[in-house]
Amino acid sequence: MQAPLPISALLSLTFGVHIVLVNLDMAIATFIPLMEWLARRRNDDFLMERAKVLMRYYASTYAIAGVFGTAFTVMLLSFYPQFIGLAGHLTWVPFGLAILMIALRFLTIVLYWYLWDRSSPQTHLAVGGLMALSGYLIPFGFRAVFAFLNVPSGLHLEPKPYLDVVGALMNPTFLPLYLKSVFGALAAGSLMMVTVYVMRYEVSEGSIRERYLELVSRFADYGFASLALMMFFGAWYSVSLVTTPYKFYNIFGSLIGKPGERDFGWLFIVKMILVLVQFIVLYQVFRPKELTATQISWAKIGGPVALATVLVGEMLNMHSQLPYFVAQPEVVNSLPEIFKQALLTTNANTLANLPELYTITVIFLIPLLAAVVALFYLLLKDR
Amino acid sequence: MDPFSLIQQWFSGYPAGWERLLSMIGIEVHWFILQYVLGLSFLAVVAEAIWLRTGNDDWKRLSRTLAKAFVAVFAVGAATGTASEFGLVLLWPNLTEAAGRYIYFPLYMEIFAFLMEGIFIYMYFYAEDKVSPRTHLIIGILAFVGAWFSGAMILSVNSFMQAPVNVIAHYNPLVGPSSWAPPDVLLFVPAQIAQALDVNKLAAVGAKVINATPEQVTVTLPSGLVRVLMREAFAGKTIGESTLAAVIKPEALQSLSSVPLKTVIDAIVANTVKNAGTFMITFLSKGYLATYVHALGAALTVSAFTLLGGYALRLLRTSKDDKDRSYFLRAIKFAAVVAFILIAIQGTGSGHAMGAAVAKYNPEKFAAMEATTSQIVSLPGMLGMKQLVEQFMPLMAYGDPNAKLPSYDVISPEYRPPLIIHYLYYTKIGLGVLLGLIGLLAVFYAFRKKEWPSWVLWIAVISPAIAQITSFLGWGVREMGRKPWAIYGIMDVQTELTINPPPAWQLMGVALYLTLILVVLVLAVYWFLWRR
Known part of the structure; x- marks a missing residue:
């Protein structure tokens, strides 16, 4: 009993691109106002320029993350309309919060970018602070929904299906999932900064080179702290998944001798290896005086590996509960038929699960993905 | 019916008044912004093409200014689009489910349109100095084509909701x-x-x-x-x-x-x-082409009048010996010509086609628009033009002077749209005519060799607001006039609604929040573009 492969692939692709970019964006949107604040406090032109360059990159790419998020939602709607319909009836508060924060985030990004040097430093930093804060509140809503898909806490079926919000927030998997995601994003962003500034360090000379080394060192510290916290909350999240045995055993079953219906233990091991590589990278660049060629090579893979960790983690979380949208088969099977059908990924929209649609998708998506690469290339060219 | 009763008929005469109000505000905030993405991107490319042809740097400067404006609003437009999308899912989940199940194709294709729009809009703005001028122009064309493609997809779904191909x-x-x-x-x-x-x-x-x-x-x-x-x-x-x-x-x-x-x-x-035809069903909706051309025309018109208003403000705030004045005059002339052409097409071409489509495929809505009832006094009636309109309208709507308009009072009550749309419709027509006159006046002064009088410039300054209100009223007539239906002839408002409607204070809180975001955005763009 599997979801159709093309649907699974398309949802994984769009969600994967979206989640990697939003993790990166969340971290960068925190670093930029922080760098601006430090630059103003220290009257540091170098740091201010780095913040501006980072913002220039960020201002031009964050919408791409949003576009892939929309693509994922619309694909979900096209392939699983009943699920989206059911979710709509129940999730006004968590999705509503996320929506309000998305609108605030986009507005603050525009304001922060366009009002740089056109408003007072205090106003600009306040907007930057709001920009960073909204980044943490968006996943608060979305992760509440993801936690609900682990354990449907707060769901009542009588007299009609509704969601008790307090009950939903009491979900045992919500807090560790949210905190793990936040620190995972900060770790990935920090590691990416390490990679970017090592590359600048490599081609710079003199005092500028030293400044880049300082940035590498500083972001390595942030990365280490965030990664350690992510490991802690990740372990908590793993333990919390015992409340949803189907998913727990699909992930950890083969590792503890009690295999689940589908084995994703291998993907968990891949993730742990990637985390280990990140720790090695951070160890290599921990408060260095100079960087050797070996250290530079390690640092260059830090960012991509960190983003791959995010991707693998999300895929693990997503696929380990399939074919159920709510990872508790006993709950799904006890529901009225109309709800049960909505919660199975095997029950894809027959009007959309068509080879012609997949052909159209390939024809449009491949050139557009190439155009995304071209956009990133043009943005980073000569910088 | 007094004005209060008219509003009450619309608000309480059909289910989910607060939810409809929030949807209206949310989608209008999105549309307010979106029109600039559809319109300014096109105008920026036109200006750039003229620059490539003439070599006059004023055109390049104009193109850059327009690009700055639509890039700034695109991001918030995308966010409000996401908000609207989630809003539809959360307030009208059954309608969303039906759309996802049966008419998903244009929504699915919109993914690619949105991606195209996003990539090329940013590329147009950020890569200007990294590609050749001709390549940059091609990127600009791809940017506005992406936005227009997106509009074509979404409007096909809306057209289906107004007049599905299988409803007679x-x-x-x-x-x-x-x-x-x-x-x-x-x-x-x-x-x-x-x-x-x-x-x-x-x-x-x-x-x-x-x-x-x-x-x-x-x-x-x-x-x-x-x-x-x-x-x-x-x-x-x-x-x-x-x-x-x-x-x-x-x-x-x-x-x-x-x-x-x-x-x-x-x-x-x-x-x-x-x-x-699974992939074609929405595009076969009756009146789709008229809808698309009219809505796109509205976006272009609003953009052109905004350009007119923006440069009028610049002229009012600069002295006669300002070094930039010739650039401002060139820009306002361009805006005046484009605005006049567009409003003329909107009024006489696409607007007429849209009206004829409504008359043919939504007779109940048409009866409400024309107020063929004894329940209210029609606007033409108040202005002493009732007889004239009654003689003129059959010819306009059906191409036959002997045709008769549908009577609102004959329609069964459960099929009647709210009568308030009559006043909205005729206000819109009036404002459209006013915009035409403003456009004509602007063209007259643009081609005169003398200075623009300040009173004309002030009229031009308020024209963007008039254009936005006209566009809003057009959508108001279309969407409010769709009641009692969510999808004409198939699904009504009660059916589309969530089983867990949020309290009114939450709905109004969200509406105020979105409105506030729009106000801040408008101020920020003004500050960014016009404050030195």
């Missing part, structure tokens, strides 16, 4: 008001289901068999029955509990009684969609 409106303008009847819905019933239905009982409820093949039976059902069946299906009733039970053969009912009604309705609607 009943009104004969040559016979007159007595020919009105509720719309019928054409359905292709799979043979397996058709066999369980009692033909005589079906005929008694107004169904007509059009055709029968071994695979399917083509029937028309009265929209009143379809509306009830849709409501029962989404409420989770079984066949035994539903209205359908009354037309099922007794021997079949025994085995089908506990089957969810939604399963049967889904099989019929899915088969109907396949017959119309």
